[in-house]
Amino acid sequence: MSTSTAPPRGVTNIKVETLARVEGEGALTVRLRGARIEDVKLRIPEPPRFFEAFLRGRLFSEAPDITARICGICPIAYQMSSVHAMEKILGIAIHPAVRQLRRLFYCGEWIESHALHIYMLHAPDFLGCADVVEMTKDYRAAVEKALKLKLIGNKLVALMGGREIHPISATVGGFFRVPSKEELAAIRPELEWALEASIETAKLVAGFPFPDFNQDYEFVSLSHPDEYPLNEGRIVSNKGLDIDVSEFEDHFLEQHVKHSNALHSVLRERGSYLVGPLARFNLNYDKLPEAARRTCAEIGFQPPCLNQFKSIIARAIELIFSCEEALRIIGSYEPPPAPRVQAPPRAGTGQAATEAPRGTLYHRYVLDDKGVILSSRIVPPTSQNLKRIEDDLWRFLPSLLEQPVEEITLRCEQAIRNYDPCISCATHFLKLNIERT
Amino acid sequence: MSSDAKKKPKIGVFKFASCDGCQLSLLDLEEALLDVVGAVELAYFPEASRNMGKGPYDIALVEGSVTTHHDAEKIQHVRRQCRTLVTIGACATAGGIQALRNWKDVNEYVRYVYAKPDFISTLKMSTPIAEHVPVDFELRGCPINKNHLLELLSAVISGRKPNIPTYSVCIECKRRGNVCVAVAQGIDCVGPVTQAGCGALCPTYNRGCYGCFGPMENPNPVALASIFEAQGHTDQEIMRKFRMFNAWSWQFRQVSEARERK
Numbered sequence: 001m002s003t004s005t006a007p008p009r010g011v012t013n014i015k016v017e018t019l020a021r022v023e024g025e026g027a028l029t030v031r032l033r034g035a036r037i038e039d040v041k042l043r044i045p046e047p048p049r050f051f052e053a054f055l056r057g058r059l060f061s062e063a064p065d066i067t068a069r070i071c072g073i074c075p076i077a078y079q080m081s082s083v084h085a086m087e088k089i090l091g092i093a094i095h096p097a098v099r100q101l102r103r104l105f106y107c108g109e110w111i112e113s114h115a116l117h118i119y120m121l122h123a124p125d126f127l128g129c130a131d132v133v134e135m136t137k138d139y140r141a142a143v144e145k146a147l148k149l150k151l152i153g154n155k156l157v158a159l160m161g162g163r164e165i166h167p168i169s170a171t172v173g174g175f176f177r178v179p180s181k182e183e184l185a186a187i188r189p190e191l192e193w194a195l196e197a198s199i200e201t202a203k204l205v206a207g208f209p210f211p212d213f214n215q216d217y218e219f220v221s222l223s224h225p226d227e228y229p230l231n232e233g234r235i236v237s238n239k240g241l242d243i244d245v246s247e248f249e250d251h252f253l254e255q256h257v258k259h260s261n262a263l264h265s266v267l268r269e270r271g272s273y274l275v276g277p278l279a280r281f282n283l284n285y286d287k288l289p290e291a292a293r294r295t296c297a298e299i300g301f302q303p304p305c306l307n308q309f310k311s312i313i314a315r316a317i318e319l320i321f322s323c324e325e326a327l328r329i330i331g332s333y334e335p336p337p338a339p340r341v342q343a344p345p346r347a348g349t350g351q352a353a354t355e356a357p358r359g360t361l362y363h364r365y366v367l368d369d370k371g372v373i374l375s376s377r378i379v380p381p382t383s384q385n386l387k388r389i390e391d392d393l394w395r396f397l398p399s400l401l402e403q404p405v406e407e408i409t410l411r412c413e414q415a416i417r418n419y420d421p422c423i424s425c426a427t428h429f430l431k432l433n434i435e436r437t
Numbered sequence: 438m439s440s441d442a443k444k445k446p447k448i449g450v451f452k453f454a455s456c457d458g459c460q461l462s463l464l465d466l467e468e469a470l471l472d473v474v475g476a477v478e479l480a481y482f483p484e485a486s487r488n489m490g491k492g493p494y495d496i497a498l499v500e501g502s503v504t505t506h507h508d509a510e511k512i513q514h515v516r517r518q519c520r521t522l523v524t525i526g527a528c529a530t531a532g533g534i535q536a537l538r539n540w541k542d543v544n545e546y547v548r549y550v551y552a553k554p555d556f557i558s559t560l561k562m563s564t565p566i567a568e569h570v571p572v573d574f575e576l577r578g579c580p581i582n583k584n585h586l587l588e589l590l591s592a593v594i595s596g597r598k599p600n601i602p603t604y605s606v607c608i609e610c611k612r613r614g615n616v617c618v619a620v621a622q623g624i625d626c627v628g629p630v631t632q633a634g635c636g637a638l639c640p641t642y643n644r645g646c647y648g649c650f651g652p653m654e655n656p657n658p659v660a661l662a663s664i665f666e667a668q669g670h671t672d673q674e675i676m677r678k679f680r681m682f683n684a685w686s687w688q689f690r691q692v693s694e695a696r697e698r699k
Contacts, residue, residue: 018483018489019483020483020484020485020486020487020489021483021484021485021486021487022484023457023484024452024457025452045507046454047453047454047504047505047508047559048504048547048550048551048557048559049454049504049533049534049535049563050535050538050543050546050547050549050550051534052549052550053538053541053545053546053549053550054534054535054537054538054541054546058677059677062677062681065647065681066534066681069456069458069533069534069579069682070456071456071457071458072455072456072457072458072459072460072461072580073457073458073461075456075458116464120464120485121485124487130486130487130488131485131486131487131488132485132486133474133479133485133486134486134488136471143471144471147467147468147470147471148467148468150464150465150467151467151468154465154467162638162639162641162642163580163635163638164465165458165459165461165462165465165580166458166579166580166649168638168639168642168644168647169642171644176639176642176643176644177641177642177643254552255552256551256552256553256556257556258553258556263551263552339643413487422457
């Protein structure tokens, strides 16, 4: 790696062999010729595991447990998208209380995943630290707060699902077991603490230094008439997209590029787009509950925000939302008459999309009349963002060219981490190779 | 170990084909995490840090199964770099759910998932780490139990044998006071042949165990398969029961292959 600080002549190759603090294995190659960017490639060497292939021949009821294993950080997202798709095929209408419990379950995952990313993966970039352990030297209180927030999110997940990673209770038609009112009430005080801690988190991250990097993004997320999206809604964008989930594959296309074991998803008509917290925030701001909106006003964070470096603020606002929403659900909870509704298998095709912490997660299944999976299609949020990450780097790099290679590398990594990429999902480690000659 | 008594053991965390969940268990230690980083040096843990310290390491925690030529070489390198190698989770210990390819044609899989199969390089089989290099200890589970990880680290550091159970999930069920879901409700449960470690979660949540901790010590899955058969399950259904996250463990493989042949 070159450490020259002068604006370079000839070709410079910038290489980060292993991009840290992302979930999975990725690599980035950047080739500069003088001040001209010749190539930017986010390479994904994460070994493919072929979920869509081996799901064929499995029973519909196994899909939530099997697809959860695509991602150890957001297993609930996979469980939710798969159960909704299967319920569509089987014609199951879930009880309203089960619907609320699913939102509550998802809030737990958003809390643990957002707390992990904000503090342990992303904040070190803004604070000039290598990792969260280094952060403990100057920011010990913040780290302790982060760990406790994450713990509370995980506690909620474990209460609903038995354990934090790959929980076991969600199933087609509902849950194997639903919590009692008392069990849920017991976690209230901790969630109240988490709500305050989330508000402080938003205030903290809003004070981070952000590069001036507004882009003309197409933001895509679910949108629901009455609530901030988690489990259902139409797929909408700020550029006029407004479709039913069943139309997803008419509008989105997965492309296979040579440097990546993850597919790149693009909008057929307009190319790259962005999913995740910033997209959801911009498209659903008016559905945020009171404390979240009050905090937005206090820190001056309003839609539309076109700077993806500020996704860390959107993520913190969603942390507030998740705590408020969890408290609301617990406050009005009455257990359903039965934990789940069962229905005999039947043939058909079902699609569903839900909002994983990192963005929209689409599943489609085709079943035969015995409930055996004939085909499946899974489009995780990170494969939807990959093309957009490369586009960001193309546009962000010119502002960095005067900097030493080490700084360019760090800033590129930060721009990638804006997306909280989960490469296990998209297939998984980032390596940054900046080539300069 | 270095002559410097204060020197903390160096740990490296290495990823192969996996979901990241087992290494996430380290960060999920939460309240214990700061104590752990006080006791050990997390020298190589790219998921959490930009600092990537070179080996050798006192302990390598290896997550994931071997599915590519590149990874088959990488595990040799990891083994040479560490004193103690511990596999964490069902992928590293038994090949994981991605070992379902081992009974199929992987080229067909590649064509099914990817538009341009030529861009993909993969091995025919997904295999556990122990099929490639000697392994000092295997932590079971999909995912592992984070308390087992803590126990393992402290055992390795103090040079004693880790206290990890090898009996079946049934013992944990009895200990929790669960009424047996198999006997009382006729639910198919692979708990009787599955190693303990989860705390009998599934039966506690009113469902049958699906075997995510893999075979217990000296299991009898053939006998359990006959019970499933007597309950009216087809060979296909019985095969699927044993072909989950630990499908490639030889004990489960034997019974799933016998049922497939029928």
